[in-house]
Amino acid sequence: MNEEKGPLARAEAEEYASWFKALADATRIQIVSLLARRRAPMSVGEIVAASGVGQSTVSHHLKILAEVRFVLVERQATSSLYRINEACVSCFPTAADVVMGKPVPAAPTCE
Amino acid sequence: MNEEKGPLARAEAEEYASWFKALADATRIQIVSLLARRRAPMSVGEIVAASGVGQSTVSHHLKILAEVRFVLVERQATSSLYRINEACVSCFPTAADVVMGKPVPAAPTCE
DNA sequence: ATCGTTAATCGACGATAGTCGATGAAGGGA
DNA sequence: TCCCTTCATCGACTATCGTCGATTAACGAT
Numbered sequence: 001m002n003e004e005k006g007p008l009a010r011a012e013a014e015e016y017a018s019w020f021k022a023l024a025d026a027t028r029i030q031i032v033s034l035l036a037r038r039r040a041p042m043s044v045g046e047i048v049a050a051s052g053v054g055q056s057t058v059s060h061h062l063k064i065l066a067e068v069r070f071v072l073v074e075r076q077a078t079s080s081l082y083r084i085n086e087a088c089v090s091c092f093p094t095a096a097d098v099v100m101g102k103p104v105p106a107a108p109t110c111e
Numbered sequence: 112m113n114e115e116k117g118p119l120a121r122a123e124a125e126e127y128a129s130w131f132k133a134l135a136d137a138t139r140i141q142i143v144s145l146l147a148r149r150r151a152p153m154s155v156g157e158i159v160a161a162s163g164v165g166q167s168t169v170s171h172h173l174k175i176l177a178e179v180r181f182v183l184v185e186r187q188a189t190s191s192l193y194r195i196n197e198a199c200v201s202c203f204p205t206a207a208d209v210v211m212g213k214p215v216p217a218a219p220t221c222e
Numbered sequence: 223a224t225c226g227t228t229a230a231t232c233g234a235c236g237a238t239a240g241t242c243g244a245t246g247a248a249g250g251g252a
Numbered sequence: 253t254c255c256c257t258t259c260a261t262c263g264a265c266t267a268t269c270g271t272c273g274a275t276t277a278a279c280g281a282t
Contacts, residue, residue, distance in 0.1 A: 008144035013137040024135035025270075026124040029209060033119035036210040044229055057271055059230055070206070078228050078279055084210060092206030095181070098140060099147040099200050136240075155259055168241055170260055189249055189258050 008101075015104040019093050022068045027053055028061045032084065035071060041081035119212075126215040130204050133179045138164055139172045143195065146182060152192035 008016075023029060030051055035042060048058045062082055065071040069088045074081045091105045119127075134140060141162055146153060159169045173193055176182040180199045185192045202216045 008141050010137060010141070013140040013144070016140045017135055017137045020131045020134040023131040023206065023209065024128055026121060026128045027270080029124040029127045030119050030121070032209055033124070033212065036212070045227095048229095053270090054272055055229070056231080056273075060270080063230085075229095080229060089206045089210050094205050095134065095200045095203030098134065098143055099195060101144065101147065132239095138240080156257095164240090165242055166259075167243075167261080171240075174260085186259095191259065 012104055016093060016098060019068060019104070022064060022070055023092075025061070027051065027057070028065060031058070031061055032065065032070065035082060035084045041074065041083035043079040043081055045079065047082070123215055127204060127209060130179060130215070133175060133181055134203075136172070138162065138168070139176060142169070142172055143176065143181065146193060146195045152185065152194035154190040154192055156190065158193070 023032070031047060034047060034050055044055065044058060044062065047062070048055045051058060062071060062073070066073055066082075069085050070092070071082050072085045074083075093102070093105055134143070142158060145158060145161055155166065155169060155173065158173070159166045162169060173182060173184070177184055177193075180196050181203070182193050183196045185194075204213070204216055
């Protein structure tokens with residue numbers, strides 16, 4: 001479907017890369033996997049206890065995951081509850097999408 | 112299917128991350144997309160001409176892509192011909208795989 | 223109002239990664 | 253044999269990233 005002769009535009013390549021960057025870290029993979037196993041939303045403190053890294057580190061990774069809408073946050077009174085965004089999981093690009101030239105899915109779209 | 116209570120093992124998380132790391136760079140996305148659009152294998156020189164970065168940089172990225180078997184190389188007399196590894200494209204993990212706790216696909220498996 | 227809890231932000235540090243230019247190795251042709 | 257082409261590797265530089273400890277902000281409870 002995508003039949004331009006030149007390489008992929010740089011801007012589009014960077015959009016694609018930003019998706020994969022979100023899962024290109026072992027700690028973030030652990031956090032995502034953790035949120036998926038618990039069905040219920042988790043507070044930052046629970047994630048910190050289960051992941052074995054510092055609180056500021058967890059907060060940092062959650063921010064990155066939230067920026068691509070991979071996780072959703074619901075601010076409660078004293079704590080923040082994070083959960084997997086199922087819609088974003090399914091719109092996350094695959095390697096086949098890159099190869100087949102599928103347009104980059106927009107992050108804000110899946111919410 | 113994966114019902115352990117703790118977080119994903121660190122080693123497995125890093126294996127997953129190494130997959131996504133391979134596509135977590137705009138230049139590599141461009142190279143992959145380029146190889147996919149040309150049906151035929153491409154020499155390094157052709158990729159350099161089309162990608163707009165230096166020859167050593169292209170060579171470096173091709174090495175990374177080859178390490179996860181995403182591209183295959185066939186050394187000819189004077190040049191090296193790179194092409195997409197279709198098998199590896201389809202075994203490349205998706206975000207849903209991570210969420211669903213699917214075991215990490217082994218890179219050497221798809222060849 | 224004060225204190226304690228929870229989480230986001232800040233600043234710093236070390237490690238990793240991307241890029242380049244230069245060099246080196248392997249092969250083909252004159 | 254010598255040169256030229258092609259690509260991989262090396263060394264250096266810079267930018268980005270992951271992590272931590274400390275600080276700050278928001279909120280509840282006493």
